[in-house]
Amino acid sequence: MTVAALGDGFEASSTGGVNADDPFASFVTTNDDGSRSLSAFVRNIVCAACVQRVERILRKSPGVRDARVNMTTHRLQVRWDPALTTSETLLEKLSNAGYPAVPILEDLLSDAAAADRRLLRCMAVAGFASANVMLLSVGVWAGFDMGDATRSLLHWISAAIAMPAVAYAGRPFFYSAISSLRGRRLNMDVPITLAILLAVGLSVVQTIIGGHQVYFEASVGLLFFLLIGRYLDRRARRKAQDVGEHLLALSAASATVIDPAGVRRILPAYQVQAGMCIEVLPGDQIPVDGHVLSGRSDVDLSLVNGETVPRAIGAGDLVYAGTVNRTGSLQITVSGAGENTLLQEIVRLMEDAQQVKSGYVRLADRAAALYAPVVHILALAAFVLWAFVLGAGAAKGLLIAIAVLIITCPCALGLAVPVVQVVASGWLFRKGILLKEGDALERLAQIDTVVFDKTGTLTTGALRLLNTDAVDAGDLALAGRLASGSRHPLAVALAAYAASEDPLAVREEPGRGLEHCGTDGVIRLGSREWCGVTQSIDVPDGPELWLRRTDGTTIQFCFEGTLRSDAVETVRQLKVAGLDIAILSGDAAPSVQRAAETLGVSDWSAECKPQEKIQRLQDLAQNGRRVLMVGDGLNDAPALGAAYVSMSPASAMHLSQTAADLVFQGEGLVAVPTAIRIARMSRRLIIQNFTLSTLYNMIAVPLAVGGLVTPLIAAVAMSASSLVVTLNALRLRLGTSP
């Protein structure tokens, strides 16, 4: 819903005064000082200058106290004096300047930012503690002439720093370990928690009895490294989450409800109930399913069923949420909200399909499931060996068991995998590809088949005239001149043939066509019915348009969608990468066949319903195939959910973007092979890092079990292994040439 359109609609109903009821009341919060504020997601922000312009437009408006746009999330926070202006005025100003804004409900959005801050605070505290404790322990290890009293003092100071720091900064691991144990599972946080707590506990005991085996620096250092890894991991997913929030904000769009008294009011779409009457202006997305009460328009169904050409809609016709109203204003009675709508049906299919997919276990978690028991058993074995078999006593045994736990602590899992993820997702982001799921990159690296949807994915929305040879050049130019006056996609395709001649003045009848009344009669361009076509000429498999000249002759124009410019190259690259390609389309067979032949794809199916697409994907999965599905329409959403991994262009239906694991921007399809290449590279690096850390453990663990590891060696070895795997992960950056 564009706000400019809202403004027009409101002139008649609201008093226009500053005290008129606020149509966005449900989005606005009133502050303590009487000012009001609103959060909105601003579209069309591409650079810093846009941010500044939006802020300046708002700040120059009377009554605005503060306006701030977050450039990363494109979220606007504006505060104003309700006596001087309204939210509607402000949003309309933005819309007029080319930055339409969608109000968002703050509590609908996750508190990701708050969780980020908590983790950063923990990291800062752990960093402070490890720097200072390390400083003191350097003194302990280097202080050759240090007396027992001084060493004891340094140990006590270390304890005073380390204990509160561990209690504070260790919480993310402690909570995760507890919840994992409650679920009767072992995750990586269990050995981490155990190692840290045991190390700190033992160090405290050693400090009290004046011993030498003090591990404070190892435990806080470990905590600090692992928190860095955890924070990087979060940040990599944060970008994805922001994308999700944008989608949420957009799909939770608003609807203009007309109450029985004729007053218009804007409600969030989820508050609209069956039986209400809503108004949808040209250019807006229809927010609900319903029957048209009055009005006539062309409705763009491309996102729902893949049809390229808008369908003519009049009173009594059914319209679906998510479709776009193109030409005329519509008043719609909302039909049964919820269960029986098309959108709900698709959502249900999609959710069913996704349930199957959620069985995937991340590489790091699978490694952890193997690793955690091994670590515990090794530590226990070391304890039993020293305490009972070798008879060195329980204290010595415990000491060695802790050394084993610290030495084996999974820095590779905790740090190196997140670093690979961060570097890879940052690289993808610069290429306009957004990762929506944390594990999507790993799954993408394993695929062997790519399935494309046709309309909107392989093809663009633009249309191409097919029968140029069959049509007389003069007629074509005439049709082009007529078409120049309309923004209907078919007309746009025809207007290219107008040559340099002037456009004709036309009257547009929404849902029917164009009409030019000249001196020598009427010329019409539009549907069969509009041009009064009587001959029984077959309806072509693509869209058609008719021209009726002044003399009554009618001429047919046939169209087809055009392939994306890099579709052929993309398919070639994917084949070179050893992948099988297939096309699953809802479109008619001849046009799918033409596209498949151009692209050199032999495996194609046409006229697939959403259920059939899911069926095909499930068949492939049963044959052991791992399928990447690339699609954009609402009819693809269930298939996107069912595939092993899925991608969707940023132009896709919101629901499809929500279902997809990756969303790519821009006109080209080249993002698909790029993403696959990056995914494969990062998988190689992750496996290398696992190998490196296994090698490290194979050397270090026997030393630890043999009782040869002092706290100093433990701390140094741990840091060194972390550095090695991190540096290895950063090699991904070296290979960033496209």
Place this chain on the structure above:
Amino acid sequence: MNVLLILIPVALFLGLAGLAAFLWALNSGQFDDLDRAAHSVLMEDDAPTEED
């Protein structure tokens, strides 16, 4: 070794000051929007004229 009695508190104080500064910056929202700060040098201050 008496110098430790001065140096350790000094080191701790400096560390704590750094930590406090970071936490203050975090809580005052300076890490919320890193892209904008990077571009802020390119933005004009309150320009008296607006082209549209």
